[in-house]
Amino acid sequence: MGGQITRNAFYDSLGGPFPSTSHRCHHKPKRCLPIQYGSAGGPLPLSPLLFHPNAKGSQIVMDLTQKTVKRQASFCNAITFSNRPIVLYEQVRLKITKKQCCWSGALRLGFCAKDPSRINPDNLPKYACPDLVAQSGFWAKALPEEFANEGSVIAFWVDKKGRVFYRINESSPMLFFSGVRTAEPLWALIDVYGLTRGVQLLESEIVPPDCLRPRSFTTVRSSSLRREADDSRLSVSLCDLNLQQEDGRNAHNHSHRHTLHLASASTSSTCPIPQNSLNSQQSSLLPSALESDLHFHQLRGAHIKTLDEQTVARSEHAREERTLVFTNRPLRTGETVFIKVTKSSPARLGSLSYGVTSCDPAVLRPSDLPYNPEALVDRKEFWAVCRVPTPLQSSDILGFLVNQEGEVILSHNGTNVGMQVCVDNSRPLWMFFGLHGAVTQLRILGKQASHDTN
Numbered sequence: 001m002g003g004q005i006t007r008n009a010f011y012d013s014l015g016g017p018f019p020s021t022s023h024r025c026h027h028k029p030k031r032c033l034p035i036q037y038g039s040a041g042g043p044l045p046l047s048p049l050l051f052h053p054n055a056k057g058s059q060i061v062m063d064l065t066q067k068t069v070k071r072q073a074s075f076c077n078a079i080t081f082s083n084r085p086i087v088l089y090e091q092v093r094l095k096i097t098k099k100q101c102c103w104s105g106a107l108r109l110g111f112c113a114k115d116p117s118r119i120n121p122d123n124l125p126k127y128a129c130p131d132l133v134a135q136s137g138f139w140a141k142a143l144p145e146e147f148a149n150e151g152s153v154i155a156f157w158v159d160k161k162g163r164v165f166y167r168i169n170e171s172s173p174m175l176f177f178s179g180v181r182t183a184e185p186l187w188a189l190i191d192v193y194g195l196t197r198g199v200q201l202l203e204s205e206i207v208p209p210d211c212l213r214p215r216s217f218t219t220v221r222s223s224s225l226r227r228e229a230d231d232s233r234l235s236v237s238l239c240d241l242n243l244q245q246e247d248g249r250n251a252h253n254h255s256h257r258h259t260l261h262l263a264s265a266s267t268s269s270t271c272p273i274p275q276n277s278l279n280s281q282q283s284s285l286l287p288s289a290l291e292s293d294l295h296f297h298q299l300r301g302a303h304i305k306t307l308d309e310q311t312v313a314r315s316e317h318a319r320e321e322r323t324l325v326f327t328n329r330p331l332r333t334g335e336t337v338f339i340k341v342t343k344s345s346p347a348r349l350g351s352l353s354y355g356v357t358s359c360d361p362a363v364l365r366p367s368d369l370p371y372n373p374e375a376l377v378d379r380k381e382f383w384a385v386c387r388v389p390t391p392l393q394s395s396d397i398l399g400f401l402v403n404q405e406g407e408v409i410l411s412h413n414g415t416n417v418g419m420q421v422c423v424d425n426s427r428p429l430w431m432f433f434g435l436h437g438a439v440t441q442l443r444i445l446g447k448q449a450s451h452d453t454n
Contacts, residue, residue, distance in 0.1 A: 049092065049188070049204045052081040055116035057124055060192065070098060070198040073406050073424040074382075075105075076126040081116035082188035091155040091205045092188045098198030099150045100422060105194030106148030109156050109176070110140025110164065111186040128191035139164070140189050141177045148196050157207055158182065165207075173207070286338065286397065286414065290446030294337060297326040297430070299361040301369045304435065311444045312342065315435040323435040324369045325442075326361040330428035334450025336401040336411075337431065343441035344394045351388045352442075353434030354400070356408065358382040358427045373434045384423045388412070392439055400431065 050066035059077040062069045071078040086092060094107075108128040114137050125131035128140045143154065147168045156166040162180040165173045180186065192199055295310035301322035305314050313325040331337065341352075353373045359381035370376065376383045388398065390412055399411035406425040410417040423429060433442060 046087070046090075046204075047084060049086070049090075049201060050083040051190075051201060052083045052116040052187075055119045055121055055124070056080045057121070057126075057192075066201075068097065068198070068200045069192060071192045073422070073426060075194050075422060077124075078192035079124050079128050079132065080190045080192065081112065081119070082190075083116075084187070085185035086111070086157075086188055086204075087206075088160050088182060089157055089207050091157045091207050092190075093153060093155045093202040093204060094190065095200045095202055096148060096150055096152050096154070096196055096198070097200050099148065099195055100197040101195055101419070105142060106145045107143040107154070107196045107199070108140045108189075108191035108193050109143055109154070109166065110138070110189045111158055111180055112139070112189045113137035113181060113184045113186055115185075116187055128189060128193070132189075132191075137181075138189065139177065139180045140191065142193075143196075145195070148194075153202065155205070155207075158186065286445075287448045290338060290448060292446045293329075294444055294447050295328045296444065297328045297361045299364055300325045300366065302366050308443075312441065313433065313435065313443075314343070314441040315439075322366070322369055322371055324373060324432055325435075326357075326430050326432045327444075330430050331356065331400075331402050332450070333402055333404055333425055336399050336448045338445040338447065339398045339400070339433070340443045340445050341392050341394055341396045341398075341439055341441070342443045344392060344438045345440055346393070346438060351390070351437050352392055352398075352439045353385065353387050353436050354432065355383060355385040355421075356402065356423050356429040356431050357384070358424070358429060360428075361430055361432075373432075373436075382424050382427070382429075384408070384421050386421050387436075389417065389420075397445070402429065 051062055051069055053062065053066055056062065056069070057071075057077040057079045059071045059073055060069050060080055061072050066083065069078075069080055082092065092109075096107075110128065110133070112132075128138075129142060132138045133140050141164075143166070147154065153169050154166060156164060156176060158164050158180050160182055161178070162182050163178045164176040164180060166176045167173050190199065292311075296306050296313050298306075298310070300306060300313070301324040303316050303322045304325055305316050306312060306325070307314060310328065315323050327337070355373065355376075357376070359379065373385045376385060386408075388410070392398075397413055399414075401409045401411075402423065402425055403409065404425075406423045407419045408421045408423060410420045435442065
C-alpha cells in the first residue's frame with residue numbers, strides 16, 4: 001500500500017457502516033459516575049485505563065505515563081489499544097491534543113475482542129477502517145471530522161446490547177454503530193488517523209445505563225442523517241483527487257473546501273519574478289540566487305519529453321495519458337524547489353499533479369507509470385499525491401518546500417499558499433509532477449538551500 005490514500009480508505013468514508021437508524025438522547029443526561037479505582041465499596045476495582053505499551057502502529061510515539069500518544073509522521077500507521085479490557089458502559093474518554101490540518105478524516109474509534117498483548121505490532125495494518133475491521137473481532141468507525149478539534153473531549157462506550165455510543169464535550173449521547181460482541185472481553189481501539197495527530201486518555205467514567213433507555217431516543221429524520229453524512233466531509237485525505245474521476249477532467253473543482261494551515265516561508269535577498277499581466281499583482285519575489293543542480297530524471301512517462309539538459313518537461317500527448325516526471329535526486333529537507341509553468345492550454349481543464357515518493361525512479365520502468373497518478377498510492381512504497389489547489393497559467397511560478405516536520409509547503413508566484421500535505425521524511429524522497437489539465441510544459445528554475453544548511 002502507498003503512503004497517501006487508498007481506494008479502500010475512500011470507500012470506507014463513503015460507506016461507512018452508517019447505522020440504519022441513528023439516535024440522539026434528548027432528555028437531560030444524568031451525570032456520569034467516575035470509576036472508583038480499587039475502592040473497598042466500589043463495584044469496579046479497576047486499574048486506570050492507559051494505552052497498551054506495545055501494540056501500536058509504527059508511527060505512534062507514547063509518553064512514559066502511557067496516557068498520551070502522538071503520530072509522528074504520515075497520516076496512518078497509528079492504531080492503538082487500551083492496556084486492559086473495558087467494562088460495559090465504561091466511557092473511554094479522550095482529549096484531542098494535536099490537530100494537523102493537512103489531512104482530512106479523523107479518529108477511528110471502536111473495540112476489539114483480541115488481547116492486544118497477543119497482537120504483533122508489525123502485523124498491524126495502516127488503517128483501522130477498512131483493514132482491521134475486516135478481521136473478526138474488531139469493530140470501529142470514523143468520528144465525524146467536524147468534531148475532531150484540539151481540546152475536544154470525546155467519550156465512547158458500549159452497552160450490553162453491543163451498541164456503541166459517543167459524546168463530544170458532555171453533549172447528549174449519540175449512537176455510533178452496533179454489532180459488537182459483548183460476551184467476551186473487549187479492549188478499546190483508537191486509530192490516531194488523518195487530521196487527528198495527538199490524543200490523551202482521561203480518567204474513565206461509567207455512564208448510567210438508564211440514561212440510554214430505548215424510550216429516551218427518537219429517530220433522526222433521514223434528511224438529517226444525510227446532512228450529517230455530508231457534513232462529515234468523508235474520511236478522504238486532503239490530497240485525494242476524486243478517485244472516481246479517472247479522466248481528470250473535473251479535478252479542478254475538488255479542493256476549494258479545504259482549510260489550509262499557513263506557514264511562514266523563508267526568503268533571502270530577492271529579484272523580481274517575470275509575470276504576465278494577469279498574475280503580476282499577486283506575485284512576490286524569488287530569491288536572488290538559485291542553485292541549478294536539480295533536473296528531471298531520465299525515467300519519465302511515455303508521453304513526456306525532456307529538453308534543455310533535463311530541466312524542461314513537455315507533454316507530447318493531447319489526451320494527457322502518461323505524463324509523470326521525477327526529480328533526478330531526492331529532495332533535501334529545508335530546500336525550496338522552484339518550478340515555472342512555461343506552457344499552458346486554457347482550453348483544457350484541471351491542474352498540475354505533484355507529490356513525493358520514497359521510490360527511487362531508477363528502479364521503475366515507463367510502463368510502471370499509470371495514467372492516473374493517484375493509482376501510485378497502491379504501491380508498496382510511500383507515495384503522496386496532490387494537485388495544486390489554484391488554476392495555473394503560463395509564467396506562473398511554484399515553490400515546494402519539505403520542512404523538518406514533514407510538511408510540504410507550497411508557494412504560488414511568491415505568495416505562500418500554505419501547508420498542503422504531510423509526508424514521511426525519515427527516508428529519501430523524490431518529487432514528481434504530472435502534466436495534467438491546462439499545464440503542458442514545466443521548467444525547473446532551481447532550488448534555494450535551507451538557511452540552516454552548512
